[in-house]
Amino acid sequence: MTDANPPVPNRITTARPENKMNDVAAQPDPGASRAVLIGVTTYHSPELDALPSVGNNIRQLAALLTDRELWGLPKKHCRVLRNPSRSEALDTIHEAASLAEDAFVLYYAGHGLVSTQNELHLALSDASSERLYQALRYDEVRSPIIDACSARSKVVLLDCCFSGWAMQGHMSGSARTLLLADHTSINGTYVMTASAETKLALAPKDERYTAFTGALLDTLSRGVPGAPDLLDMDTVYREVRQELSAKGRPEPQQRARNSGHRIALVRNRRGPSKPASGHLAGELPEQGAAPGEGTQERNSPSGRAKSGGSSKDWWKQFVLWMVMTLAAALIALVLATSLVFLTAWWALETFAPVTGLPALGIAATIALLVGALGALLLSRS
Known part of the structure; x- marks a missing residue:
């Protein structure tokens, strides 16, 4: 199926945020922070492929954010929503954003839809190009972050695409994904998206995670050699981009406002003060159900079991x-x-x-x- 909205010209490039001399990365207080992780794995419309790897995405990301070695976000502060309804998703986002004092993290993985007005919609299970009202308009998601969230740091991570370009084994993508970064007029905010304009965001069937989130999880869990003890978002982005580029995969995009690129959610497992040893937290001995979920599948795509x-x-x-x-x-x-x-x-x-x-x-x-x-x-x- 072709997209009713053809790709727009390349207006946005991968921008390096301004680095200020007095910028210093600081890790937010996990007790005063909140995270909402939304993953949509199944769709009722035949035009949207199922994305089973998205379920692994949200479980693993929750495991990393709640890992005390990395950040230690309390599990009750990390809400994991799998195939939520519109009201459940919006209520959870609004509640978590209003309670966050130091940092708020929003992650979405699934299909993306674009309206005739070029508005990005995050597709939920009942959504389709004919039923956009069953999706989340990005502006609906963005509003509570602007209006209700007083947190000093806001991080938005989008691993999404457009259904019109959906292909077997892919999540369709387009330049409009990046437009949301320009729409982000929030102080202390960082936005990272899975792909640039006219590029596909991959969800390979033979891999446990989607391409973008897999690289993100790998970077957060293993750390970055030579980087400081705290991994700021700009460092994470550059490592993720390098890993995806080396595999010939679509490169992610980032946009930051007011030193948002200096937000450091996790510690660096391979920082100067630590030995080089890392593993994926959920490959972790499988920590049981991730926060907000009842069951957990075996999780070990790229982790290294410490069997010695x-x-x-x-x-x-x-x-x-x-x-x-x-x-x-x-x-x-x-x-x-x-x-x-x-x-x-x-x-x-x-x-x-x-x-x-x-x-x-x-x-x-x-x-x-x-x-x-x-x-x-x-x-x-």
């Missing part, structure tokens, strides 16, 4: 078990040999005309033969 220590422990336990088994077998062999010796000596003394030292020697010989046979059988086993 557990293998060493297993080997130590195996060696200990072998030593204990061998010791028990030797003790049993000695006891059995002793029993054979005493039994043979008693039998010779009682029933045979052999007594004294001859009986003792014969009994010892029999016991040694039995012991040697037992040792032979033990060595073969």
Whole structure:
């Protein structure tokens, strides 16, 4: 299906935010912050493909934001909405935005729709190009961030596209996604989107996450070598862009206002004061259900399981078990040999005309033969 709204000329480029000399990245207080993560995985309209990887996106992102090593956002402050209704999504956004004091994070992943007025809509399950009223107009989402949110830092992350360009295995995309960044007249705000104009935002079927969010999760979880101990959004963006570009995938776009690029949500696992070791938090030993969800699938696309220590422990336990088994077998062999010796000596003394030292020697010989046979059988086993 073709998009009823053809792509507009390239008016927006990847802009590097102004860096001020006194800009210093600071991590928001997790206790005074809120996050709303919205993912739409299923659509009732046949024109919109299902996006199962989006469910993995929101679970993993919630795991990272609530990881105490990275930010430590309380789970009750991280609302995860999977396939929400319009009223549920808008009510949750408004409530979280009004409660946030230090930072507010909004993430959406799913299809994007564009009206004839070139307004971006975030598609919910019941939405379609014929039912835009079932989608979230970006202005509806943006309004509570402007009007109800007094947080010093606002971060908006959009992994979306337009249904008119939908392709098998892709989330359609267009330049208008970037227009929302120009519409963002919020102080201390940062916006990152999955793709530039006329580019596709990928959701490969054979990968656990969508392309953009997968690179974002990888950067947040592993850290950036050589970067400071706090990862500001500009550093995160450049690492994500580099990873996607290296794979030949659409490059993300960013826009910041009033030092929004210096917002640092997570700590750098590979910063100067930390050793180079990182893993995806939800690949994490699977932390159970992510905040706001009841169940969680196995999550390990690009994480690295820390198996070295557990293998060493297993080997130590195996060696200990072998030593204990061998010791028990030797003790049993000695006891059995002793029993054979005493039994043979008693039998010779009682029933045979052999007594004294001859009986003792014969009994010892029999016991040694039995012991040697037992040792032979033990060595073969």
